[in-house]
């Protein structure tokens with residue numbers, strides 16, 4: 001599974017690329033707002049074009065998803081094309097992120113705007129990452145429309161299952177991939193029992209349909225979820241900056257390291273030290 005960093009914060013992105021573990025970057029309007037607000041609070045002036053340019057250069061050779069903020073098919077296509085024209089020439093690594101369904105509620109009739117925008121941009125050879133996937137059917141339609149990547153939101157489905165069943169939780173709490181039994185009933189939403197289960201179903205459905213679209217497990221919150229997304233065959237997992245170091249931590253690793261450090265033979269060190 002490829003690992004992307006889910007961030008629009010330049011410092012986080014720089015550090016993650018120094019660590020050498022990043023295969024790409026995902027951003028969204030909220031992540032960009034967060035990063036911009038941090039800089040504004042520090043009194044720093046922000047030129048958004050230079051800021052995003054720096055991110056794209058750091059990521060050179062790996063993809064960066066930039067999201068549209070318009071909600072009509074025409075608006076999304078125009079904005080997607082503009083984003084691509086402005087930023088892709090910098091490092092040739094831009095994907096345009098399109099919401100699968102930009103309607104704000106069930107009564108809103110614009111349910112196919114996202115799919116139509118994906119189709120138009122893909123036909124124009126602009127790679128699309130389709131976002132806000134919460135049911136596998138959305139992933140299937142987005143992939144059929146030509147999306148290069150589909151992004152099921154694993155963590156948010158877990159939150160939703162807990163919230164709608166009045167279960168107290170912290171955002172980073174682990175939610176079992178096989179689901180949660182509450183009062184003798186397995187919690188589910190549209191037949192999905194967990195975020196990882198959503199990812200698993202998307203992977204399987206696209207595989208069955210022989211579609212080459214990659215499944216990007218988004219909204220991952222903890223190392224266990226990252227592992228489970230990889231185990232169910234997600235092609236990509238996008239991870240918040242703070243979770244990346246958590247992938248390396250184990251008390252027995254610390255303990256072993258302490259022993260090895262104590263046991264260093266002086267002559268060995270003298271001979272080999274750089």
Ligand code: G3P
Pocket residue numbers: 006026028031153155156218219220238
């Ligand atoms: O990649 C999607 C992600 O940014 C959403 O994450 O933690 O806000 O659900 P979260």
